[in-house]
Amino acid sequence: MKKIIWKKNVILLLLVVAIAVIPLIFIPGEYGGSDDQATDVIAEQAPEYEPWFASLYEPPSGEVESLLFCVQTAIGAGIAGFILGRLTAKKQSDTEEPNDK
Amino acid sequence: MKRNEKIFVLTCMAAGLLGVHASAMHIMEGYLPKGWAAFWIVVCLPFVAIGFRRISKYVQQNPKNLTLLALCGAFAFVLSALKIPSVTGSCSHPTGVGLGAILFGPTTTAVLGLIVLLFQALLLAHGGLTTLGANVFSMAIVGPICSWIVYHGLKKIGCPKAGAVFCAAFAGDLLTYITTSIELGLAYPGASLAGAILKFMGIFAVTQVPLAIAEGLLTVVVFNVLEKYSNRELTQLDVL
Numbered sequence: 001m002k003k004i005i006w007k008k009n010v011i012l013l014l015l016v017v018a019i020a021v022i023p024l025i026f027i028p029g030e031y032g033g034s035d036d037q038a039t040d041v042i043a044e045q046a047p048e049y050e051p052w053f054a055s056l057y058e059p060p061s062g063e064v065e066s067l068l069f070c071v072q073t074a075i076g077a078g079i080a081g082f083i084l085g086r087l088t089a090k091k092q093s094d095t096e097e098p099n100d101k
Numbered sequence: 102m103k104r105n106e107k108i109f110v111l112t113c114m115a116a117g118l119l120g121v122h123a124s125a126m127h128i129m130e131g132y133l134p135k136g137w138a139a140f141w142i143v144v145c146l147p148f149v150a151i152g153f154r155r156i157s158k159y160v161q162q163n164p165k166n167l168t169l170l171a172l173c174g175a176f177a178f179v180l181s182a183l184k185i186p187s188v189t190g191s192c193s194h195p196t197g198v199g200l201g202a203i204l205f206g207p208t209t210t211a212v213l214g215l216i217v218l219l220f221q222a223l224l225l226a227h228g229g230l231t232t233l234g235a236n237v238f239s240m241a242i243v244g245p246i247c248s249w250i251v252y253h254g255l256k257k258i259g260c261p262k263a264g265a266v267f268c269a270a271f272a273g274d275l276l277t278y279i280t281t282s283i284e285l286g287l288a289y290p291g292a293s294l295a296g297a298i299l300k301f302m303g304i305f306a307v308t309q310v311p312l313a314i315a316e317g318l319l320t321v322v323v324f325n326v327l328e329k330y331s332n333r334e335l336t337q338l339d340v341l
Contacts, residue, residue: 012318013318013319013322016318019311023187028190031186031190033184033192034187034193038129039132042132045291045300052131053131055222055226056230065225068224072221072224073178073179073183076174077179080323083168083169083171083175084323084326087327087330
């Protein structure tokens with residue numbers, strides 16, 4: 001049972017990677033954010049509109065922004081890994097099954 | 102093993118995205134007229150208030166729920182930081198709130214989504230404080246309500262759990278961006294409201310379809326593990 005879940009999940013994760021990679025290989029594009037396009041449409045719909053509030057803090061460069069995004073991912077992945085690790089390890093000792101990863 | 106695999110895959114995906122120009126998929130700071138900004142904030146308040154009360158109820162019921170809740174929050178943190186290239190040649194990111202909605206229901210998830218959006222608005226200039234209400238409404242209220250209904254509906258008619266989880270996360274993700282399009286359309290109707298909404302949908306929703314599939318798959322991955330190892334808690338939460 002344990003092995004089946006593990007295999008299923010690896011297949012699912014590979015599918016996710018494929019979803020991300022296939023467009024990069026086959027579809028040419030700038031791969032900017034979809035919100036930049038939204039800003040363009042807003043300019044089209046309401047040419048006189050001026051944003052009335054600016055972000056309190058803006059990362060000074062793309063590098064710093066990617067750092068902060070990585071921090072966000074790291075916090076999430078760290079907590080998720082810790083909790084999933086605890087859940088799975090506890091169950092193994094409960095049932096006293098040999099570790100069969 | 103499972104965990105290492107997961108972190109490895111996520112790291113690879115994150116690394117691949119570093120070169121991609123980063124920007125927000127939520128409504129940007131200052132880009133909603135004041136009236137609408139205030140309106141969406143007011144709409145969200147009751148959901149978030151009920152969410153806080155339900156969280157304390159869940160934790161009283163079983164302290165282990167706090168662990169699961171933290172997992173749902175962490176999952177949303179990871180997924181909403183992953184900007185994934187899509188078939189339209191632009192990037193967007195999943196929401197990651199489907200898991201929380203399936204486990205704990207939509208109001209609790211509103212609180213989790215609020216935390217994620219606040220982090221991004223304050224530190225990443227992604228989304229914004231003035232547009233927080235609109236973004237919470239689409240990502241942390243409408244999306245989760247949809248996921249919750251889809252999951253429990255499919256469960257009732259006997260759909261396999263993994264299929265129900267996939268459909269719930271997929272539908273919630275997609276509806277989030279449809280809601281964003283409607284919010285922007287309402288604020289900038291231009292010549293015709295329907296035309297404006299469709300225009301925004303053309304940007305957000307189409308890009309989002311493959312990402313919604315990815316979100317569905319990732320949610321199933323975590324759900325598979327929880328179903329096996331946290332069976333008792335999930336049964337108590339009426340998820341299984």
